[in-house]
Amino acid sequence: SQQGEEDPQALSIQEGENATMNCSYKTSINNLQWYRQNSGRGLVHLILIRSNEREKHSGRLRVTLDTSKKSSSLLITASRAADTASYFCATDTAGANSKLTFGKGITLSVRP
Amino acid sequence: EPEVTQTPSHQVTQMGQEVILRCVPISNHLYFYWYRQILGQKVEFLVSFYNNEISEKSEIFDDQFSVERPDGSNFTLKIRSTKLEDSAMYFCASSVRGLDYGYTFGSGTRLTVV
Numbered sequence: 001s002q003q004g005e006e007d008p009q010a011l012s013i014q015e016g017e018n019a020t021m022n023c024s025y026k027t028s029i030n031n032l033q034w035y036r037q038n039s040g041r042g043l044v045h046l047i048l049i050r051s052n053e054r055e056k057h058s059g060r061l062r063v064t065l066d067t068s069k070k071s072s073s074l075l076i077t078a079s080r081a082a083d084t085a086s087y088f089c090a091t092d093t094a095g096a097n098s099k100l101t102f103g104k105g106i107t108l109s110v111r112p
Numbered sequence: 113e114p115e116v117t118q119t120p121s122h123q124v125t126q127m128g129q130e131v132i133l134r135c136v137p138i139s140n141h142l143y144f145y146w147y148r149q150i151l152g153q154k155v156e157f158l159v160s161f162y163n164n165e166i167s168e169k170s171e172i173f174d175d176q177f178s179v180e181r182p183d184g185s186n187f188t189l190k191i192r193s194t195k196l197e198d199s200a201m202y203f204c205a206s207s208v209r210g211l212d213y214g215y216t217f218g219s220g221t222r223l224t225v226v
Contacts, residue, residue, distance in 0.1 A: 033214055042219035102155040
């Protein structure tokens, strides 16, 4: 798999349901970040989890990190139609310089 | 909430022309980045900039590209001689410390080379 590869590629759920999106990566990381992008717009930082953390919460978002499996998941609880967007995981790889490597993204559609 | 501002939002240019994409990062941020996203593809790292010099650049960032922080507030990306394949959304980002901090991205400049 590529660095920062998400699955599924597309997810369609009903409003109120939970959405789970997964990300796998290959190399050692400092942290893993999730971003959201509405169609044709910029990237919005959602949440960051450090390599020594296993779980983090922010509002309706819950992110987990398993460094042994090199994977992360983003859970959005009680989804809303406004959550419809593309979601990207991005890894900040270990090393002297910080840069993000993005996956291809997951398109989430939340039906009202 | 502080924002990263990018101008213009959309630029159309003739192949071979020079373009300058402008960004105003968040004032207390120290690390600056350019990323690009070709339509339908993943977001790709171009270059990182810290302490008035390039920290790292990708293979995409060849001699046609340059970055500058001319006046302590603006951060520009120049493409000297644009090609059709440079058409993409270009995102500027800044970070307060680089490592272990989230990035704040601008809304992007859509560059169309014709």
